Amino acid sequence: MKTAIVLASALLLCACAAVKPDSARAEWEHVSHPLAGPPFGPPSEEDALDQLNLMLHWQRGAWFAESGLGYKLADAGMYGPKLTFTSRVGREFKFGN
Secondary structure, three states: OHHHHHHHHHHHHHHHHOOOOOEEEEEEEEEEOOOOOOOOOOOOOOOEEEEEEEEEEEEEOOEEEEEEEEEEOOOOOOOOOOEEEEEEEEEOOOOOO
16 A cells, blocks of 8 residues: 555656646645544654645646645654655635635
């Protein structure tokens, strides 16, 4: 499964790199397990990840793809090097007008 995700992300990045992105953004991202650590369980070093990202965004109608690089702000949250890769593919739903 991990290999399939890595291959799909690499394919997405290569395919999207050939097309000019619609936008770019810098962002702070926080990812966490909402029920890990106090008060729900024992303390864990891997219960949150804070990082700064530079993201590229492609939009085709309601469908989008995003890829980018991030830099972890702390050693806790996710093991490994401080440089991270993020990739998302999804469909956007609008509410109201």
